[in-house]
Amino acid sequence: EVQLVESGGGLVQPGGSLRLSCAASGFSFSSYWMSWVRRAPGKGLEWVANIKQDGSEKYYVDSVKGRFTISRDNAKNSLYLQMNSLRAEDTAVYYCATGGNPGYWGQGTLVTVSS
Amino acid sequence: DIVMTQTPLSLSVTPGQPASISCKSSQSLLHSDGKTYLFWYLQKPGQSPQLLIYEVSSRFSGVPDRFSGSGSGTDFTLKISRVEAEDVGVYYCMQGVYLPRTFGQGTKVEIK
Numbered sequence: 001e002v003q004l005v006e007s008g009g010g011l012v013q014p015g016g017s018l019r020l021s022c023a024a025s026g027f028s029f030s031s032y033w034m035s036w037v038r039r040a041p042g043k044g045l046e047w048v049a050n051i052k053q054d055g056s057e058k059y060y061v062d063s064v065k066g067r068f069t070i071s072r073d074n075a076k077n078s079l080y081l082q083m084n085s086l087r088a089e090d091t092a093v094y095y096c097a098t099g100g101n102p103g104y105w106g107q108g109t110l111v112t113v114s115s
Numbered sequence: 116d117i118v119m120t121q122t123p124l125s126l127s128v129t130p131g132q133p134a135s136i137s138c139k140s141s142q143s144l145l146h147s148d149g150k151t152y153l154f155w156y157l158q159k160p161g162q163s164p165q166l167l168i169y170e171v172s173s174r175f176s177g178v179p180d181r182f183s184g185s186g187s188g189t190d191f192t193l194k195i196s197r198v199e200a201e202d203v204g205v206y207y208c209m210q211g212v213y214l215p216r217t218f219g220q221g222t223k224v225e226i227k
Contacts, residue, residue: 104166
């Protein structure tokens with residue numbers, strides 16, 4: 001059974017940083033692109049970033065370019081999202097998902113950016 | 116960015132009746148590999164999103180056959196043949212051809 005468990009969310013002040021993690025199990029992690037998607041309160045889904053199997057290709061939505069970095073550790077079956085220079089508009093539930101186009105999704109982790 | 120436009124934005128359906136959601140993209144979603152990368156997701160209340168349909172019309176693992184997808188190019192439709200109470204939530208279409216990936220605004224389905 002595919003399992004994706006996100007962690008690392010929390011309350012952070014504007015301008016601060018957080019690192020989200022996603023622990024994957026139940027599938028061959030190193031064989032799949034992986035994605036991050038978010039849902040802000042009262043808003044719809046927004047794709048954030050994805051990463052190729054070996055980490056050689058990474059793509060981001062414009063609003064996070066230069067501030068967020070997606071990465072992975074295939075030896076640890078883990079996906080990461082380093083978020084710097086956080087803004088109020090980054091407040092959202094962040095989901096990791098299998099595939100360059102999301103297939104299986106985790107339960108999400110809440111990031112709140114507020115002073 | 117590719118704009119995905121869903122209609123209607125909300126839908127109230129009697130159990131056992133059909134429902135249909137339209138999704139239009141601002142550019143063709145036909146990829147050079149011959150596939151059309153249009154996806155449908157459902158986010159039930161209090162849950163994470165789940166994939167229902169991939170590549171326009173293929174049902175994802177475990178998705179009931181009352182869900183079906185159709186369309187081509189820029190016009191797509193998700194149909195529920197007989198709505199059940201467990202189908203409530205927000206439905207999203209998403210294009211998987213261009214970067215950044217973009218979702219429709221979402222269609223909220225409720226039961227009458």
